[in-house]
Amino acid sequence: IDGFVEWLDESEMSEQAEAISRLVSSTLTQLSGARHGFSPSAWIPADAHLLVDAAERILQEESETAEDTAVNLVLTSLQYLTFLDETDLWDGSPEDYAHCMEDLSDFLEGDEPDMLDADDIDLPNVSLDQELAAISALPLLPALDDIVARVADGLAVSDDVHLRTAVGPAPLDSAALAESSDVAAVDYWSTAIATELVRIDGDTAKLGDNAPSLAKREAETVHELVAEHVRVQLSGDADDPDVSRSLANTFAVQTLLAAMTDELPLNNEGEDYADLEGEDLRTAQLIDHRVRSLIEQGILVRIEEVLAVPHALRPAVLDGVAEA
Numbered sequence: 001i002d003g004f005v006e007w008l009d010e011s012e013m014s015e016q017a018e019a020i021s022r023l024v025s026s027t028l029t030q031l032s033g034a035r036h037g038f039s040p041s042a043w044i045p046a047d048a049h050l051l052v053d054a055a056e057r058i059l060q061e062e063s064e065t066a067e068d069t070a071v072n073l074v075l076t077s078l079q080y081l082t083f084l085d086e087t088d089l090w091d092g093s094p095e096d097y098a099h100c101m102e103d104l105s106d107f108l109e110g111d112e113p114d115m116l117d118a119d120d121i122d123l124p125n126v127s128l129d130q131e132l133a134a135i136s137a138l139p140l141l142p143a144l145d146d147i148v149a150r151v152a153d154g155l156a157v158s159d160d161v162h163l164r165t166a167v168g169p170a171p172l173d174s175a176a177l178a179e180s181s182d183v184a185a186v187d188y189w190s191t192a193i194a195t196e197l198v199r200i201d202g203d204t205a206k207l208g209d210n211a212p213s214l215a216k217r218e219a220e221t222v223h224e225l226v227a228e229h230v231r232v233q234l235s236g237d238a239d240d241p242d243v244s245r246s247l248a249n250t251f252a253v254q255t256l257l258a259a260m261t262d263e264l265p266l267n268n269e270g271e272d273y274a275d276l277e278g279e280d281l282r283t284a285q286l287i288d289h290r291v292r293s294l295i296e297q298g299i300l301v302r303i304e305e306v307l308a309v310p311h312a313l314r315p316a317v318l319d320g321v322a323e324a
Contacts, residue, residue, distance in 0.1 A: 001025050007083045023072060024080045027051065041084055042092030048100040051077055052107050071108065078104045116257035118322035123260075124311045128219040134312035135222045138298045140229060143188040144197060144214055151198050151205045158203065166190045167200055183289055184296040191229040223316045230256070230299065230320025233290065244279055248286035249324070255291060255307065256300070256321055260314050264306035269295070 001021055008017035031047055032038045038047060055070040063069075081101060084090040090097055135141070150160075157164050162182075166189035192198040196208035213221050234249045234256075236242065258265040269292065273284045291307075294300040299317060300307045309317050 001028075003087065003089070004080060004083050007087060008079075013079070020076050020079060023076045027073065027077055027080075030054075039091065041089050042096070043081070043100045044092065044096050045099045045103065048103040052103055055107060074104050074107050078108075116254055116261070118257065118318055121257060121260045121314070121318055123314055123318060126312050126315055130312045131223060131315060132217070132219045134310055135226055135316065136217065138226070138313075139184070140188065140191075140226065140297060141214070141217070141222065143184075144192055144225070147188060147192045148197055148207065148211050148214060151207055155205045156203060157200065157205060160189075162186045163189045163205060166193065182296075183293045187229070187233050187293055187297070190232045191225070194232045195225060195228050223319075226299075226313065226316035227319035227323065229297075230317050231323040233293070234321065234324035244283040244286055247283050248290050251287045252290045252294065253321055253324060256294070256309060256317060259300055259307050259309045260318065264303065264308050267302055267305055267307050 001024070004024065005017050005021045008014060008020060013020060028040045031043075031050060032040070034050055035046060051074065055074050058066050058070040058073065060066075078101065081090075081097070081104070085097065155163070157167055162185040165186050189198075193200060193208075196210040197214055198205050198211070199208040200206075214225075234253055236246050236249055255265050269288075271284075271288070273281055273288075276284055291300070295302065295307070299309060299313060301310060
């Protein structure tokens with residue numbers, strides 16, 4: 001313990017050295033009493049298991065300090081094991097050391113959910129004709145046609161609430177839009193702007209350079225439109241880091257990826273958020289808005305209690321997710 005205190009004194013934890021050493025001394029005493037033959041410099045996996053079990057029992061206590069106490073118990077033990085390693089005082093096997101460090105670290109990190117990546121998705125064989133037919137059946141192209149027609153002679157940004165929100169500093173935060181049955185409208189405007197079908201000139205929306213390409217309905221063009229439409233919805237604003245929106249985007253990405261696997265995600269529409277408030281409520285509303293919009297767009301479809309991306313749409317949707 002004296003050597004541990006000296007090690008702490010030379011680290012960024014010097015101010016907490018006394019408190020940390022007291023807790024570690026108590027931990028070692030408890031482990032020594034719990035397992036015959038315990039060595040403070042040669043732990044075995046059973047010692048780490050005992051410690052994690054003790055921390056989990058503390059977490060179950062109805063106390064405001066339970067979580068802090070459990071975390072401190074494990075964290076200070078990790079610091080102690082690090083000290084043994086860095087000062088060559090560890091007498092046990094490298095395998096036991098790695099096992100103990102992993103068990104304690106896993107407790108602090110919690111159970112991380114398995115995250116899907118675009119590379120995890122196996123795409124079905126889809127012909128260009130099948131893809132073109134599926135994309136043509138979406139409301140996306142007619143919505144973009146309507147937007148292009150509306151801005152042909154110029155449209156004041158202030159004359160359309162969905163356009164105004166799409167170019168505003170904080171889209172998807174309007175309570176009115178969250179209540180709207182047409183939740184995808186802002187996303188169609190965002191896509192029109194991002195794909196240069198529309199350009200914003202001051203306070204006016206005008207036709208963009210790519211507007212003529214929309215009418216041709218070429219397979220490659222509409223594939224790229226769908227991919228960009230997905231990318232725009234799932235990408236954050238680098239100039240405006242927003243944790244809640246990032247969480248909503250991450251949730252939507254994982255939902256779309258899972259909706260292209262054999263383990264389809266549940267449809268959580270209508271979930272009750274009555275117990276949430278503040279930023280938690282805002283995050284839940286943003287997630288709900290995003291998923292409802294994807295359903296309204298036809299990119300996600302309901303199959304009983306789960307959601308799926310139609311097979312013929314998956315190549316374009318996956319391209320968009322990968323870009324996002």
